[in-house]
């Protein structure tokens with residue numbers, strides 16, 4: 001998005017989702033699922049996953065695919081990321 005559209009808005013970055021030395025459940029699930037990729041797409045996928053789970057605690061696979069569809073990676077694939085977000089949804093459901 002153009003920077004001017006963010007003027008006056010709250011901005012949350014990947015650094016702002018963990019608490020202290022603890023990872024966010026989405027980050028933990030990404031690590032556990034082996035879904036960590038490069039430093040460009042992984043933070044974006046994590047942030048999209050965090051937002052998805054804040055809005056929808058039980059997303060379907062199609063909703064997960066739609067949520068991360070704005071981050072394009074031609075290096076690997078999306079299977080492990082989708083698995084990680086399913087795992088994170090199960091972890092955060094009880095929180």
Ligand code: FES
Nearest residue numbers: 037038041073075
């Ligand atoms: S692994 Fe990150 S863009 Fe492909």
